[in-house]
Amino acid sequence: MNLKTRKLLDRSFSGMGLVAIAVMAMALVVILAPIIGKGAGAFIFRGTIEHRKVMFNCWNRGNPDQMAEEIAQTDAARQPIYELISTFEAELKEMARTDRKPYKQPLRDLKKAVAGLLGPTPGARTPVLMRQQYGATRKDRADIKLDEILYTEEWDYSNPDAMGVLVKTPRAEQFAGTSLEPLFRTLEKNIDAMLQTHLTFYWQFLIDTSKDSHIFGGIGPEVLGTLYLTLGAMLFAIPMGVIAAIYLCEYAKEGRVISFIRTCISTLAGVPSIVFGLFGLAFFLNTIHISDSKSVLAGSLTLALLVLPTVIRSSEEAILAVPRAYKEAAMSLGAGKWHTVLTVILPAALPGILTGVVISMGxxxxxxxxxxxxAAVSVGRPLLPLQTLSQPTPALPWNIYNLCTEHEAVDEIRHVQFGMVFTLIAIVLLLNTVAIIMRARISKKLRG
Amino acid sequence: MSASSSRWRRFGAMLGQGSLFLVTSLSTFAVFFIFYFIAKDAIPFFQMEGFKEFFASTSWYPSGHPAEFGALSIFFGTAIVTFGAVVVAVPLGVSAAVCLSDVLPFSARQVVKPVIEVLAAIPSVAYGFFALVVLAPLLQEQGGTVLSLVSWLVLGPVLILAVFVFGDLIADRAPERFQRSVRWGSILLLGALGLVLMQSLSTTLSTIEITSGTNALNVSLILGIMALPTVVSVSEDALQATGRDLREGSYALGATRAETIVRTVIPASLSGILAAVILGVMRAVGETMVVWMASGNSARLPSPLYNVLQPVRTLTATIAGDMGEADHVTGSSRFHVLFAMALCLLLFSFIMNLVSEAIVRRSRKKLNT
Structure with a gap:
């Protein structure tokens, strides 16, 4: 082959590797960007007066005088809309039955759409469902709801070969020539006065309980449940893992038994996580009845088994990385083996062990x-520490699944889903960053 | 006096060591318990329903009357998404590992490592969420465009390279005088041919309409990305373990870096790379959340079989999804069939694990001698 071609092949070979790494980095960015971008939207968003009403009524947040003033202002701005509707309703009553009929269903739809944006009509009976007691709480949701008022949507399936096409028609056409027609323009023009959106920083999203299955409120119980499960798992996994690592490094004599144990550890590391779940169900719950129902305790034990191999391996590595000289010095001073392990080796290996522990926590x-x-349930209250022994809990990972596949209003609560994923990833990445920094420090120290 | 105290001390040390050993062997017990308890609930299924239907039939109607438990399509679903993940993860992962171990300088490696770690650390449910909420709608709405764009991005560079290399190879055969003109002529000819092929491929791809964004392709992509960190780090270890002497020998014979890596380093570390692939496969087979959320969960064989744009269903997703309904009727074959699936998964990962361990052990022995 030509030398030039060989060079070209060589270059493109290196290029291929670089491209692979670039693809990896890009995948990371592509996956994290929407999650972080939209997830932050659960905490920082343009909140409407309806959001502040929820906060005030459910959590007593906000200044009562200011709230009363704002509510009065927005109610005043909304008044013309309701007046237009009631005028039109009065007009309808005057009309002949046949003239009235074509307006009946459109009017009902319109009133429903208006209630979706602004909340129930003043003076009407309070709806039972909490989601119907308030209007749109966020600017992005409000824009969608406004769009639903202004336009009707229909799917056009007239072409059987292609997928359906969405057709939007202005709702104003349905009421052309009636006294209701100006409503749409008024609504569009005065929407800001009706909703009074402000930039809101809702950090309490992390600690609030959810109201009406996550349509209002935050993800407090889920965050707490995840913390319980993680801490519980580490409570079991750390002692078992570190002790096993000490034994394997310092006491065990390489032989059949030890190599068998090592094979078991790596088998344990390879068991699919869903099998751990089934095992937890079959053993902890159905066989030894550690609790009557699912519980944080059973979940923690299952998770502990799952992370045990990681803890053992990283602790082993950390212990092996302790220079031999430390051990020999301690021994030569007359310390026993156990004494050496406790007072010299473990303290020296501690940062390395912690690194592995932190990654396993993630x-x-x-x-x-x-x-x-x-352990997981979809809806539940935050647990007290003692209740974890017998009760299930909501947890971030499970509720992410649950909210984006099984919730009845999946599209309404996208921000909550993204907020949850964002929180979970933030927790995991925070732990990993800690681990990376700790490891950098250790390697610096070991290099002197 | 001193003799008895030293005996006590030795006894204490023995006791201490014994208890340490006991704690250490907990993971052994755990493995045995997992096998025992999964098998205990799996065997009643095979006693009740036998083996044949489970492994050979594709009709999966666990709640029908009579219930049918043909899991072949589910096994196939697991196989196809795993294969897809391997197709994504192995070329990318191995080239990234080569680049990390042989091309990039040490300081750049320190920057890339955290990227891999973060990819490995992202929880599977977050990947699943991305697949379901971001990727699936994108595929469903812009499917054809995405596919043709990806085909250009992947095949374009390959095409350019192939054109130059083949042009060169053809020119080598030509007599000395015409070499230059033959080279450029064949490059132009091949390039034009390649362009026409690419264009027709991408127009065919861009007319494809994906009816469901939650399909095998989506899941394979995400599983591939999830398996990448494993493949990269394990195969990088394997490449590093092949010493400098092999590389320097090859360089001394006048080979370029690419030739050294392809002809010498990769063959020498092939077993380690194989172990990396096996671990990647294990990761993809055992993954639950992504496939449960984004595979469409339809227990039917895709038609034709290689159609990755149709929804599939995997073992893990079936276990996770059906347990909720089966829970109330503990003891029925509907409950036990899930354990039978778990047993298959467990045996598969156990065997794979043993194989990869054996491979690593053998290669270590070979490198040491």
Whole structure:
């Protein structure tokens, strides 16, 4: 082959590697960007007066005088809309039955759409469902609801070969020539006065309970549940893992038994997480009845088994990385083996062990499959520490799944879903960053 | 006096060591318990329903009357998404590993490592969420455009390279005098041919309409990305383990870096790379949340079989999804069939694990001698 071609091949070979790494980095950016971008929207968004009403009524947040003033202002701005509707309703009553009929259904739809944006009509009976007691709480939702008022949407399937096409027609056409027609322009023009949107920083999203299955409120119980599960898992996994690592490094004599144990550890690491979940169900719940129903305790034990191999391996690595000289110095001073391990080796290996522990914590916090059958429920109250022994809990990973596949109003609560994923990833990445920094420090120290 | 105290001390040390050993062997117990308890609930299924239907039939109607438990399409679903993940993860992962171990300088490696770690750390449910909420609608609405764009991005550079290399190879055969003109002529000819092929491919791809964004392609992509960190780090270890002497020998014979890596380093570390692939496969087979959320969960064989644009269903997703309904009727074959699936998964990962361990052990022995 020509030398030039060989060079070209060589270059493109290196290029291929670089492209692979670039693709990897790009995948990371592509996956994280929407999650972080939209997830931040759960905390920082343009909140309407309806959001402040929810905050005030459910959590007593906000200044009562200011709230009263704002409510008075927005009610005043909304008054013309309701007046237009009631005038039109009065007009309808005057009309002949046949003239009235074509307006009946459109008017009902319109009133429903208006209630979606602004909340129930003043003076009407308070709806039972909380989601119907308030209008749109966020500017982005309000824009969609406004669009629903202004236009009707229909799917056109007239072409059987292609997918359906969305057709939007202005709702004003339905009421052309009636006294209701100006409503749409008024609504569009005065929407800001009716909703009074402000930039809102809703950090309490992290600690609030959810109202009406996550349509209002925050993700407090889920965050708390994840913390319980993670801490519980580490409570079991750390002692077991570190002790096993000490034994394997310092006491065990390489032989059949030890190599068998090592094979078991790597088998344990390879068991699919869903199998851990089934095992937790079959053993902890159905066989030894650790609790009557699913519980945080059963979930923590299952997760502990899942992260055990990681903890063992990283602790082993950390212990092996302790220079031999430390151990020999301690021994030569007359310390026993156990004494040496406790006072010299463990303290020296501690940062390395902690690094592995922190990474395993991230893993335990994010795992879903093992807790489906052992610990997680979709809706629940935040638990007290003692209740974790016997009661299930909502947890971030499970509720992310649940909200984006099984919730009855999936599109209404996209911001909550993104907020949850954002929170979970933030927790996991925070733990990993801690681990990366700790490891950098250790390697610096070991290099001197 | 001193003799008895030293005996006590030795006894204490033995006791201490014994208890340490006991804690260490907990993971052994765990493995045995997992096998025992999964098998205990799986065997009743095979006693009740036998093996044949489960492994050979594709009709999966666990709640029908009579219930049918043909899991072949579910096994096939697992196989196809795993294969897809391997197709994505292995070329990317191995080239990234080569680049990390042989091309990039140490300081650049320190920057890339955290990227891999973060990819590995992102919880599976977050990947699943991305697949369901971001990727699936994108595929469903812009499917054809996305596919043709990706085909250009992937095949374009390959095409350019192939054109130059083949042009060169053809020119080598030509007599000395015409070499230059033959080279450029064949490059132009091949380039034009390639362009026409690419164009027709991308127009065919862009007319494809994806009826459901939650399909095998979507899941394979995401599973591939999830398996990448494993493949990269394990195969990088394998490449590093092949010492400098092999590389320097090859350089001394006048090989370029690419030739050294392809002809010498990769063959020498092939077993390690194989272990990396196996671990990647294990990751993809055992993954639950992504496939449960974004595979469409339809227990039918796609038609034709290689059609990755249709929804599939996997073992893990079936276990996760059906347990909720089966929970109330503990003891029925509907409950036990899920354990039978878990047993299959468990045996598969166990065997794969043993194989990869054996491969690594053998290659280590070979490198040491």
């Amino acid at each position: 893993r335990a916090a994010g795992e879903t499959a093992p807790i489906i059958f052992t």
